[in-house]
Amino acid sequence: MADASTPFRIKGATGDWEVVIGLEVHAQVTSNAKLFSGAATTFGAEPNTQVSLVDAAMPGMLPVPNRECIRQAVRTGMAIDAQINKWSRFDRKNYFYADLPQGYQISQLYHPLVGEGAIEIEVGDDTKTIGVERIHVEQDAGKLMHDQHPTRSYVDLNRSGVALMEIVSRPDMRSPAEAGAYLTKLRSILRYVGSCDGNMDQGSMRADVNVSVRKPGEEFGTRTETKNVNSIRFVMQAIEHEAARQVDVLEAGGTIVQETRLFNPDSGTTRSMRSKEDAHDYRYFPDPDLLPLELDEAFLDECRASLPELPDVKRARYEGLGITPYNAQVLTAEVESARWFDALLDAGAKPAAAANWVTSELFGALNRLGKSIGESPVTPGQAAELLALVADGTLSGSLAKQVFEAMLETGDAPGKIVEERGLKQTSDTGAIEAVIAEVLAKNPGQLEQYRGGKVALFGFFVGQTMKAMGGKANPAVVNDLLKKALG
Amino acid sequence: MSVDTATVRRIAGLARIAITDDEAARLAPELGNILDWIEQLGEVDTAGVEPMTAVIPNHLRLRDDVVTDGGVRDKVLANAPQAEHGFFTVPKVIE
């Protein structure tokens, strides 16, 4: 365990309690077709229109696995340095529910595709490694709608059979913040890899939250599992509430029942599901419709070769380029930002200055416009050109801001804007000297004060000169000439 | 292995098959007999033997990630005992 400087504790009447958290994340694999059928996976289609006869479990229908879903799960495993099992197989998890047409979910219990791996997280100044026990591939269930009819639930099988990765962590997290950091990092990795779009509001990523509490140093307590929590904030809330609830129960002399619970996002609380626990005898056994899944080296090589540079490595590389740790962290958190920034570097921008500009100017502008970096009106090539104009003295900082605003508005290249609007910075000493002479002539009072010793008025003269030149004067030249003129 | 009626009820519950008391009483010895008989498998020394995974040497073929199916809602719903507004329906479920 990392030596957390201030460990998270719940203050109970009987003393401090530690919370132990494990997460099972269901991440929808990015694929065109479902895991075992040729039906589409697009979000938001009309009910039951993305359903094949296989997904509806018609008599005699059989599953055939989608290579891309296997590939994405393997790449995800590689991205967290996990063991990839060249021999795995699919098992059936048997239970009856209206969203499960086959009466079983095809999943992997005994021989998952991906074994032990790890994810590094940061909370405050501490870094900590969270173990990943396994990643297995399985089918998603359909959807029930309860509010369309007074006595009936409606069944939509569009999601039925969509590929999921179940990413099971070790019970290594000790605070809501660590769980939040883990999910944030996991989501970032999935999006870098391209194996899951991470859209939590569309259900592409959901977490089952296992929580128990104990007195520090004691054995693990009994855990509860809060199902299908669909935002990082809700996961943190659910842990917060569930841990406090367990402490209350234990301190009142009660015991924790191992059970499945539901999170209510409106109240931020969890409640027990009505389901009968005796029904949880899933009778797992190998799916006899499918043979073992055997992966060859060529397949694994391709998976490995197609992995992008991952966030931790990229961040270290950025720091090596002289980018501040803070900027490196901000730039690598989201894959789109990192890709955009890489393109900016590829276009020749100087790393440190580019990082400052992106994290302040570009992110600020996008924020104001309500746009994602993918929707940025300015391309990395244009931005590199802008930064080059600043670097070679063509544009001052304030001119650069003006040009950038114009770029955001028009989408034009900075060179064109500078040309058209005459925004080029001037270092023409003759012109600047003429303006300085004018400024001094117009402000005899200030001139007298300055010469009388009020040197702070230097800035006033700079400002007046710049203003008179429409901001286009090279500030360094203005400084030099003013000093000379003021004597 | 003698099977009692409580076990029969539990198994029938797992299998979602409603049974009456009479049926449970009839099934208990019947299933007990069959289970007694299959238990002779316990005699076989299977130490070091792998469970069968494929009867004929063959390996799992994978499908390309292309949409080849779906868009057949009428076919999917054609045999439904009750379908409404493009959905299957079931008695209301309270989660």
Add this chain to the structure above:
Amino acid sequence: MTALTDLGIAAIRNGVRDGDFSAREVAEAFNAAVAAAKPLNAFLVETPDHALAAADAADQARAAGETLRPMAGVPIGMKDLFCTKGVPTTAASHILEGFTPEYESTVSQNLWNAGAGMLGKLNLDQFAMGSSNETSYFGNVISPWRRNDGGNAPLAPGGSSGGSSSAVAARIAPGATGTDTGGSIRQPAAFVGISGIKPTYGRCSRWGTIAFASSLDQAGPMARDVRDCAIMLEAMAGFDAKDATSLDLPVPNWEGQLNASLAGKRVGIPKEYRVDGMPAEIEALWQQGIAWLKDAGAEIVDVSLPHTRYALPAYYIIAPAEASSNLARYDGVRYGLRDLPDGANLQEMYARTRAKGFGDEVKRRILIGTYVLSAGFYDAYYTQAQKVRTLIARDFERAWEVCDVLLTPTAPSAAFALGEKSADPLAMYLNDVFTVPSSLAGLPAMSVPGGVDASGLPLGLQVIGKPLDEQGVLNAALAIEERAGFTARPAKWW
């Protein structure tokens, strides 16, 4: 001239091709025979129009001078386990009553592509679970055979492909599809004096065939003789990308390579198939079979398959376990029966629907299967059974080191009377004692008629072959067929 309904598949194919008669005449003759054979209860649905349409297509193709397809003009019966588009398909269960598939099984489609037509859907043991065709929701199938004791006791046609065996033996279909999970093609074929082959697991696609036990289910033909089986199997078999266990191999020309000479071939006789209480007539027929194969040029070798006696108990773990899961989809939501009393909730609807929809034997197997997979029992039962299955397959592999095919009886008795064993599930299960081991090992195996017992009922011999060696099986069966000269047929009483 012989009646058209006395002709088998090859004779019909050749006759249509040569213009001896039209395909339409054949279809009409069989349609009439089917319609007149209601007392057998072999057909659940009659589809005379389907047979006529295929016949007309064959006749038109011939008139146009086209090369006829391999089964052009041959009408067949389709076991009602194969989903047929637009034609009700029930697996002989109440729970699927009223189900009309929107799709065609690969095996039936292959047959239609080969030019065959459909006389109708054949009765069977419910969900193919049974060995006597007494578990159908739609009533027993009656064997066309009667004992020669004058007692007229209705006899079992075997199962689960009892409608198929009864129809072919009664000459109301020249051939029929069967499915075999633990002997469901071979045992009924033996009971009624016809031939039937279960190919290597994976030869015939399982897509669109209602599943019983996925790791065991194989389709195959049931027909008058070995040649007819070869023709029909060629039409049924073939790679199917929709079945992940389908074998990606070309279909051999089995008919073209039929050869009854067994010179250079070694036939193994497994001593463990000599079981307690086996009737002397069966032992005698087995010895006769050995003599015939010797006569055909084969060398006879004794072999041992030491785990044979564990095959049946292993099967009765594996098959029910798979079935308990495969049949979970029959829940009253998407098709078939729904029993939803007022006020019942979802789980009650499932339990009521399944209680009402499944027959006793199906329930029994679902319960056994659920039990052996349930928490705490999985390893002791299911895993152990799959290990024993490995040992059984190994026994066969060892045997193949010294022989090319195995010869055994098909069943431990001749056909029994309906009702005789239905009260005792275990006694019924023992019927499959000779057919189950090769099913567990996925091997091709065939039953061919060898003779009749003292009461005039047919007895079958089983040939088991190496993986993918259907040819070896067919050839040995052909050698028996040529020497057995089996011509007995049931007298028409229906």
